[in-house]
Amino acid sequence: MDAHVTGNAHTEHSHPTAGLYFKVGLILFVLTALEVGLYEITYGERAGSLAPAIKPLFVPLLLLLSAAKFALVAMFYMHLKQDHKLFTGVFVFPMIIAVFVVVALMVLQAYHFLFARSG
């Protein structure tokens, strides 16, 4: 147990280097610029001939970009990639419940508006 404890304590503190933090920061900045750029060419003042083609993909693309940003911050800045797996579990399990809550409420509302009110 002692060796295990020592190992964990060591793992907890072997965090990435400043260079990696800057690279992740740059990627986060680029992904945010992509999100806003996507909005601008779809609905903004710069929306052009491409807008109708992008509209069906707009929401999935935005969700994908924000999921990527979320994962990058959690893995590298919150150190879940390096830290003890228990922390990942304590964070991910409620996240799964949270996603379930969001999806369940949206499905229930959609059902209510599509069927329950008319029936």
Place this chain on the structure above:
Amino acid sequence: MTAHAQAAHLETSTGLDNRKVAIWTFIGSECMFFATLISNYMVNKGKSLVGPFPHEPWTSPAGQHFEPIFEIPLVTLGTALLLFSSLFVVLALSGAQRGNRKALIGWLAATIACGVFFVGMQVYEFTHFLHRGLGFTTNLFGSSFYTLTGFHGTHVTIGVLWLATVWVDAVRGKLPPSKSLNLEMAALYWHFVDVVWIIIFPVVYLIK
């Protein structure tokens, strides 16, 4: 904190510091808290009977015209600063763990400055919206928008105050590498506030 008290925190069955397990558990519970607020916003999206609306202009039956209420460039700037603040706080933590007091104090001050700007941006935004006719009870959009972003803003404010207390400790020389966990806990909370905004920004401001 004495050396004995510091060591006492490590005496857990997992071998992990109980304070770090506690902050992660708290963050887990906060995930579900914000999930309910985000759900509330999403299920009420587009169901307001009267304006002002987030993306569309609206004219009231009395003939009063309301422009779309969101100002995407300002919020984008706030979002970018919040993301940068996450970078700054890990650099501050890295400085604290290496015993680099100058980096710790400098990066932490930059983090706090970004947080203060973000809160200022939100105060400006709320005031601006109020002047443009969107109150808390004006419509479903107003109620769900102010509830979600207001709770997030409150979390940012708490984060700024928490980081400021750590910064004061650092300036006073009371944050040696052995106590860097004090900053790590505040930083974890700060990152969580950031990841919540990563979800709120597209869901509230960009998706029509």
